[in-house]
Amino acid sequence: MEGLLTANLLVKRKSQNEVIFMCFTNNYIELQAYEMCEKIRENSSYKVVKIVVKNGDFMEIQAENFHWNGKDLITKIILQDQDGNYSYSIKPDSIGFLFAKGILTYPEYKRIQKKEDLKGYSYIYLTIVFFVVIMGTFISLST
Numbered sequence: 001m002e003g004l005l006t007a008n009l010l011v012k013r014k015s016q017n018e019v020i021f022m023c024f025t026n027n028y029i030e031l032q033a034y035e036m037c038e039k040i041r042e043n044s045s046y047k048v049v050k051i052v053v054k055n056g057d058f059m060e061i062q063a064e065n066f067h068w069n070g071k072d073l074i075t076k077i078i079l080q081d082q083d084g085n086y087s088y089s090i091k092p093d094s095i096g097f098l099f100a101k102g103i104l105t106y107p108e109y110k111r112i113q114k115k116e117d118l119k120g121y122s123y124i125y126l127t128i129v130f131f132v133v134i135m136g137t138f139i140s141l142s143t
Helices: 028-043 094-101 106-142
Strands: 002-006 009-013 019-024 047-053 058-060 074-080 087-090
Touching: 028 047, 028 074, 028 094, 074 094, 087 094, 094 106
Parallel strands: none
Antiparallel strands: 002 009, 009 019, 047 058, 047 074, 074 087
16 A cells, blocks of 8 residues: 655555545645745845744744744744844735735735735625525525
8 A cells, every 4th residue: 555645635545446535634724834934034135033823932043944843833924124123024925925025015015915814804704694695595495
């Protein structure tokens, strides 16, 4: 029986024709945040000084030997300009990456991030409203 990890899915093969899907990895979001954090560290015009994880703990970045445990969700990256005068807090996402590369200014980053957050909350709200309306329709049809 051979195992193969493909796109966050562990596949076990018993024979040539029989495939059993075993499990999904459960740290997909954490892995995406870590990969974006690494991308920001490698391409940033700023110095990465801290990485903040979900429970509020942070990891100081001394040198290039940053080790991630694979479990913590990275929620913020603290950047510092080359002179050490200003610190910036960004999320490990594509918008944060644009700021770290110097394509966006910090006010532009904050404005775009706020708009994207509002869009995400709107989608969640609309989904909940949709399911409540559907549920109400089914209840009224059943009575």
